[in-house]
Amino acid sequence: MHQKLLKSVHYIELGSYQYWPVLLPRGIRLYTYEQIPVFLKDNPYITDGYRAYLPSKLCLKSLFILSNETINIWSHLLGFLLFFILGVYDMISVLPSANASREDFVICSICLFCFQVCMLCSVGYHLFCCHRSEKTSRRWMALDYAGISIGILGCYVSGVFYAFYCNNYWRQVYLITVLAMILAVFFCSNSPQLPHPTMAQAALCYILLCVWLWNNSYSALDLVKWRCWNFSCSTIKF
Template sequence: MPQKLLKSAHYIELGNYHYWPVLVPRGIRLYTYEQIPSFLKDNPYITDGYRAYLPSKLCLKSLFILSNETVNIWSHLLGFFLFFSLGIYDMTTVLPAASASRDDYVIYSICLFCFQVCMLCSVGYHLFCCHRSEKANRRWMALDYAGIAIGILGCYVPAVFYAFYCNEYWRQVYLIMVLAMILAVFFAQIHPYYLTKQWYSLRALIFCCVSVYGFIPTIHWIWQNGGMNTPIVQICILLIWKIYAHPGIGCLF
């Protein structure tokens, strides 16, 4: 085939993305919203750049092309490596320097492991959601939701453990309740309608409830320490403000 025709065919495969300097493996093309299967149609405002109808091998190869999932894939993949490197740094430098106990090592390990699982599950879904099988798409979506639940668990465990370090009863109560909620989210996925578009609002509500639950132990901790004006509460508020106002500070903790 003449070079000019090959170039035209390459542009057709890339659609509006042919202006970007990307290499697309043979067998992969990008589709518009109207061209993709119904189970991929989540957001009509994203009009182009869809991968679809791919076997597993080409899903993996699509990791290195520019599509409308590129940012999702690489932000979570880099997030995984960030938490992995932070885990190594904390275990080999920060915790030994602080003379951490065995419990500290366990809690930090659980926290960082949960975050890494969350990142990898999201990478898997955004990479393989373009699989030609709807069943495979749903399985990866379920894994993504499971990863989100595990990530939420990773947020709760260290917060509850250290907030109620001197109150073992309430520490156990809150940890058991959080674990029960996460298990409930897992079991909810068994329902055949859980991953359908009809239950989208219910899925969002479930995760919102699991997240908002964190206000209960937070309010309890503030009350237990004498209210908002006590020094320890003020110090924690100041630290949280500094972490959010200057994200780089968060790497020190």
């Protein structure tokens, strides 16, 4: 038994560290950058510790091995559990004690649900990116980008809802605009063209551009509305 265990111990070199002993399930091995397929070669500075050529079942088993995706997988998985626990705690303790309205429950649920979806999509991508099928790997990448857009939606829904709590018209305008932008990113990330790396990078740039435009354009719009409001008030007083 002891000899069999030793045979299952593989030594891999991770960065500047010495060889780490890693227990690998049968059928899973780790590769260097030169050994992995082209569609996995995104960062030449990560030289080894790659999972590759795995079917779906072994992708799931690789959750419990040490590789260069371990931190990515578990940080998002623990993030999902954190948001799930926070959601349950808010629903059964925080919101009832604050006499929250039904709208508060809905907005809080949407916000935390979006964060959980974002975390799970990232877990799925980092877990299945090593799939032997390039198409499957790219589809999980597309789902990861879609999850990011859903996470952004969760950030803005709660902010817009409470920032314009007393102005229903502008609240609807902002929410519809945000939803339209997020849907555009979602459909872009799930486009058949996304499996190409250049399109994946373009989708990420589009997400960042949407966030930047949102922050700057609406800040400028708020400034214009504020100036118009103060001008009209001063005119009336005069």
